[in-house]
Amino acid sequence: MRLVLAPMEGVVDYLMRQLLTDNGAFDLCVTEFIRITNTLLPEAVFLRLCPELKNGGHTRAGTPVFIQLLGNDPVTMADNAARAAELGALGIDINFGCPAKTVNRHKGGAALLKEPDTLHRIVQSVRQSVPAHIPVTAKMRLGFEDKSLAVENAVAIESAGADTLTIHARTKIEGYRPPAHWEWIGKIREHVSLNIIANGEIWSINDYQRCKMASGCSDIMIGRGAIAQPLLATRLKSLQDTDSTMPDWLETRALLVQFAQTVLHSPQEYLEHCNIREPGRYLADRCKQWLGMMVRCHEGAATLFQQIKRETCPETIYRTLLT
Template sequence: MKLVLAPMEGLTDPLMRDLLTSVGHYDWCVTEFIRVTDSLLPEHVFYNFCPELHNGGKTKSGTPVHVQFLGNDANRLAQNAARVAELGAPAIDLNFGCPAKTVNRHRGGAVLLDEPEVIHSLVKAVRDAVPAHIPVSAKMRLGYLDENHTLDNAMAIESAGASWLTVHARTKSDGYKPPAYWEKLPAIQQAIKIPVIANGEIWTLEHAERCLEISGCADLMLGRGAVTRPDLVNRVRHRDDTRQFSWPQLVQLQLYFLEAASKTEQGLVGRYKQWLGMLTQGYTEAALLWNDIKKIRELDLLRAALEQQLTEK
């Protein structure tokens, strides 16, 4: 079973990838999308989105990091994919799932799901430009406003040479509203021969088990559930092991998060509070801590509050 950490804009950035892969066994993770418009991007852009390129394309713990692109210009996508492959990216992923209005308005992400022939041309251009030993994959939703082209898109991606396909089991119109329609995935698997990775609404071990059963997929991509419960990936991988992270272990992870030096103090405080807010969905202790620190704006005071959590335990 392959378990993958999802690309999530503004959430699974390099810091979060480092943290989650340090405590969880992922087969690989994927960068936030790099937007390609009309140019070959300078190297510093690739390193900004994927600093792991300085480490052989892997996180500090050794998890491969696939580089994701979003765009609609086949030639420019191909050029940028070839360049980041030269820099050491272990694989390339193409985004056909982003539901953001700004992205869709500029003909990127999920809006392209109404144009299977365009999706084919984009995937093929990247596949042809990247060395054969480097996989090219794609991530899509069930559709844009409807599911009229679900199978057409899946077959277009396969015929263009993709090694696997990840499917977020909702349309763009569905957004992130529950449920995810895992029952729609078997038809996709029957239509193509490449592996299909299931994604969407996997928050707990029970959700993962149901998704595997209903979708028929062997592999899962974990998104917000992985951020909300950092031990989720290990619980899914080792389902007979009922141990969960203790709150002191999670406090240590939070302290590790606050040691990041690549963000401003204000930026790091904001990112930390975003994460703690998500942790409240999985841990009652996080909700209590949130009430204590929600007005704090200084890193030193946040660290002190977390260290106090350890002394109290």
């Protein structure tokens, strides 16, 4: 089993990647997407969204980090992939799955799933632009409005030279609504031979086991499940049967406290390295966001969320987390 931490835009930033990979359970993580338009981005942009480049492309615990690019022009995607490789990226991931309306309106992310030929050109161009030892991977959904092109899109990505394909088992229109159609990943696997990673609606060990059976994939990417239950990756790696009880809230709450301490008490230089410009506002926004996602798996999170949801003072939020 290989576990990959999903590149959740606006959620899994540099600091969150550090915290969630510290336990060593994740084998790989991917940055939030870097939007590519019609220019070659400067080094500063890559370093801002992937500070791990200053650490050989690894988190502080040693987990490799791939840089994700989002765009629709094969030439500029290739140029920026080459720039990322020059800066030390350990792998390049291409986003064909983002369902955000603003992204799709500019023909990015999941909107490209309507055009298998474009997928092929983008992946092929990126593959040819970076050294052979650097993996080129892609992430896609099952389709935009329906699943009619799911197999064709996967074949296009494989034939273009991608090393690995992550499949979120829903269409753009289905968004994040249950269920995830893991069986469709199994259908796609019958037509391609590249390594496939399953993604979507994995919140527990039981979900993983059902996903593995339906999709045929032992490798998975987890996103919201890793945020809602930060200990999930560790338990998946050891396959501890803890689904019959609520996950340990005390351990999870301790991670929230560690997060708050890092934001409030780290030197300014470190916060700038983490791309945190307004620590107080960042802490308040991210704690509410994180607790809001934890509510699904932790009764204690619901109580704590109610206590801080209207609070804006970071020190008060921190004291609330401690009590």
